[in-house]
Amino acid sequence: MAEWKIVVKDRYPAYLDWERYERIQIMLSDNHAEYKRNQTRGAPRDGAAVLQGIVWCGRCGHKMGVEYKNGNRYVCNFLARSQGGALCQHLPADPIDACVVEAFFAAVNPAELAELMLAKDARQQADEAFDRAEEQQIKRLRYQALLAERQYDRVDPDNRLIAAELERRWEGALRELRQAEDAFERRRAMQNQSDDLTPAEQNDFIAAGSQLPEFWQRSDIEWGRKKTLLRSLIDKVILQRVVRDRITIRIVWRGGDVTEREVEPRVHALSALSRGAEMEVRLLELAHQGLDDTAIAATLTEEGFRSPRRSYVPVRTVQVVRQRHRVLRQSTPTRSHHLPGWLTVSELAAVADVSRSWIRHRIRNGVISIHQNALHKRVLFPDAAATIAAIQELKSGVRQHLDFTQSATE
DSSP: OTTOSOOOTTSSOOSSOHHHHHHHHHHHHHHSOOTTTOOSOOOOOSSSOTTTTTEEETTTOOBOEEEOTTSOEEEEOHHHHHHOOOOOEEEEHHHHHHHHHHHHHHHHSHHHHHHHHHHHHHHHHHHHHHHHHHHHHHHHHHHHHHHHHHHHHHSOTTOHHHHHHHHHHHHHHHHHHHHHHHHHHHHHHHHHHTTOOOHHHHHHHHHHGGGHHHHHHOTTSOHHHHHHHHHTTEEEEEEEEEETTEEEEEEEETTSOEEEEEEOOOOSSGGGSTTHHHHHHHHHHHHHTTOOHHHHHHHHHHTTOOOTTSSSOOHHHHHHHHHHTTOOOOOOOOOOSOOTTEEOHHHHHHHHTOOHHHHHHHHHTTSEEOOBOTTTSSBOEEOSHHHHHHHHHHHHTSOSOEEOHHHHTO
16 A cells, blocks of 8 residues: 555545554554564453563663563563674563553553543644645645756757756656655654544443453453554553662653553562662661561561562561671560479479489370479479479389379369
């Protein structure tokens, strides 16, 4: 169609009207996988990376590909393939997808959708003004080409020098006209591509906005359909890793509006965090103040710190850092060794002049029958003279068995 010289519309009855035909052509062009320049989005395909085909590199400006090996990832290797350079970007897809999907759900509510449509209308007005200026420029170039053609037709063929110069001017005028027309058609195609959201579709989005999160989680919905749903509002997504633990996301919506977000992906170590050294110093400071690991983890999380693989600071991270620096945990107050009315094994051994192992050995072989105290979860003997006398008699062989089971449960 770009090479047609003459188009007469509505001359014969057609199966499709001209507007619908143009929209189908734009859709086919958009779905075309352009392997050389990668300027089209390509058709939505199966796969869990929902930004496939619409994600671009924020460093070099080229389209990013998708890798599903060892986790979903967005990869830009254009410079590596074309110039033998290093890999441009290699980003985890899951946190990026979650952020973009969340922004999509937020944009579908009526208030945000109305703002999006206002921005789209403003962009359309600016495009129309630019179209008028370009049309005037094309008319001027067309007149110059026609004038150059007339001058060439009027020249004397025998005057070859002048004829060659006029022919060169004519060809130059035609070249400028063709370039201006091609640029105008390309820009118009991009404008038409951004006008997919019809008023009926807007109403459908408003009606279904509250149900979209539930729809998205359904396992019977194919990934291709989910990607098509995202593309109805999102034109493209631009990614750039600012530092090792932070990625900026620029979402370009249909109509030209832009939303910027940030995600913090997982990293391999505490040293890879931009605030890792600061967190380590703060952690040791809290440990020296006597806080336990749980309190330290909660304090660091409240102060905005995170671990390499979590959005918060777990207790295990505190333990690893503290032990690496040989900072011992503050000892907690121990339970009282003496309970009024009771004797522990150690206390009984001291007052009865026997060893603790002697008492424990006879408890294990059943010579002394006793149970753990139900309240204190310990072996306790009654603090009475009769208890000490019984132990002495057992030691001297006067008695062969002692039974404290009744007193231990009291």
